[in-house]
Amino acid sequence: MVENLKLGIVTAASLEKGVDVRLDAPVSVEDMVVGRYVTIEGQKRRFFGMITDVSLGVTDERLAISPPDVNDPFIADVLTGTSTFGTIHVTPMLTISGDAKAVLEGPQPVKTIPAHFAAVNLASEQDIENVFGKEDKERFNIGNPLDMETKLCLNLVELVKRSNGIFGKSGTGKTFLTRILLIGMLQKSQAVNLVFDMHNEYGWIGTREGGGTAKGLKQLFPAKVAVFTLDEESSRRRKVSTDFVVKIGLNEIMPEDISILRSTFNLTDLAVEAAYQLYKILGHDWLNKVLNLGEEELEELLKGATIHEGSFENLKRGLGSIGRLGFVVPEAKGDSVKNILDFLLQGRNVVLEFGRYQEIGAYLLVANLLSRRIYSRYKEQMEEAIAVDNEALKPRPLVITIEEAHKFLNPEVADKTIFGTIAREMRKYNVSLLVIDQRPSGISEEVMSQMGTKITCLLDNERDIDSVLAGVSGKNELKSVLSRLAPKQQALIFGHAVPMPVAFQPVAYDAKFYASLTGAGQKSTTEQVEKDIEELWK
Template structure:
């Protein structure tokens, strides 16, 4: 039996419901982000506490409070002095037979005066979010509740999604958890561009302890590619393929995306396209070695522009995994694993420079996306053989999706198309305000940990109904081990505590190994 908290005294559909707390309900037990139910006359409403306040019926009490008189304080508490909750209603069930059959629906009305407000029960949460199943994955527990909060993963991967939060709040852990869920439920295959080597073989906690990542937990379902064979060998990582990229594989679009990183002028970027047209696939090596002023004059490229471009090309040339004799089959290798249902994690090892990350992620994603597009179009024509949904995971997403380049990059294209060709994004970032507004609005589901910048909070919540209420919830999250999820894959927003790995790694993967309490705490990044 759930505890009665109070009754509805006022409110509106747009501004939310005001609830007067019962005298027996302690206001100190109320917390922003908790779920409540409201028993209307015809419908049951599901809502979230978004604010807690104190009120009095007699303003004299604020001037002359019963200071030091415990008996009088007890008498006045709950009557002349009371607590109030502000509740944002999100879902309702009931009303007529059709509504009961359809289940929970978005609210279009509000409960009547004096409707009873109660704590949400485990059954209430399960009726809204479902139970663990072949599609539903347990991601954590709602705040102050011991009930499993489940996420429909096939619905999640139908659109691009984002994980946000300032450094140290748990983005890496949340990403690992979602990737593991997709592995367990076979909702999609993943291509993870692992900038800091956290998702392949092992990750590192804030206390510098090693924790198992996807390859150790799912050895038969995950392939680890690496750009840095020496680093992988030193860390004891079992890799499946060493990635080398040839100069001829670099296209003008790759350089264009690196304009800010390489400090290129607009004229230098335009010169790349002219050089590619003139020299063909060998344009990169030809440009790097070009000293013929006549050729530059013929192409209308100013000397200062060319020198600016050459400095940028020299930066790329210094990357050890770029060579003239690369095998050139990395895309085929990745696709072979993905088609076999294996997830691919590409570790960057020591090459964590943003230039290397942007170059490789953009090059490979553009080619893989082109293959997926062709296969999807053929499948549509024959109405069979659709490719397995692919989720591409990228970190430092604002580097790929900022307003200056989002319209030109393959990542912007994927985000806007919403799985048109069976490809979506999972973007991880601590600066969501740096991502183009149109891209943010296209993300289906957002999971956000604590953010301390007003601009970042506004960016995450842009275009969301009830932005003000969710802003209050987000601002009150703990600095670690709490998050807010909202969007396409969940019926209503929910603040939750993400699940731990459990008492054994076997709860997550194919193997079991004991984990200490300290190790569980260390999983947070």
């Protein structure tokens, strides 16, 4: 591709609606792709924008009514670019002023528009690099902007400061994107990850769409990643070396955990209410008692409580299915939460595999239960650190990855689950979420609005698109970019961690990528050595 190819000139612009660019005659309208970057050379500043629409224009309406004989190459040559021309619609995203101060500040959000007839060029690799930055110790290469060779680098230190989301239809590459992002966080940020791995994709080995396998986190970073499992048997079968087997004790399950299972287990509101009452009467061991005591004994205990029989039966049926889960034991021997926390606080990332327990009920229960307890420990630690004003005592930032997020964060339960709290309270306690979901419209609006950075693969449901893009400036333009992403391996990222929205192709998750990871490690050590030597001679 030609660097800095001139495309045309600005013919109309409005800050709200974007910039219309008339293409020069030699530029083929078919080369203009939605999602491409352009620069506009204003008089005082450069504008950086994205192509969001492409259209055809004629100078005279009659041309469209009685079209010329385009088989005649002469007529076609004459009319192309003169009477008939292509136009592109550009949404300006950033400005870069010419003066020295502005160069230091970097790209700024756009607040004005370029003047008439400003030249519009295709953004060069250098331009992209200026905007998104180079790969360095904070930035991680997640792919290339569409149709470009430049590396798109994401500032992961910024990224983990807030909750983030990865969205896309099933089969569009969410899992790969998540893996890449997790690796990025592992390498470049101080944060530790806790991954609730519903389909056993991240820990040791993952599947590839269309056959084959992909290396999981532990294969790539054995020292930094621990795999926990709920299903020892399945892990053994899959030859995964696990670090710990998680068991959930019945006494660890609280009524709060039941309330988010309401719709999964078909519980009524009254049944959920009953759970709280039972807990109040029976204490910590309530679940065990409800499930295992004889009817008469229970009746004795519950004398005086106003629990409707129907609700109680309803609840008991639901609780029964929890009791039948293989990883649920009457009383857990080891403290799973403490174990996970120990790993996390040492800076080791934890992937919790669900093995064969892939039903949503088990996932909701475990993820919610563990996260709630981990979060409260984090909160305590954080408050202690704040009390003595000691930065070093603060726990490492923690990123919790959950799949099927709309089950946790739908408007009905978002208020009740711990994830709703984490998403809203954000990083106050150094805990944030990485939400993976295919139905973002199911996630509560409030939670969506609090997400820092969103990465989305192809979505084609109108409501999903709307909910992902809610509140983003230039929403309509981004919509056209989003709905035209390829069904695989293309994504749009926007929000806190990137200066402007960008459609990109994630790096291929293959042998080359694995090699680059270890390579990058070596490079950083040599860089470190060089830096140390420099320091020494200062």
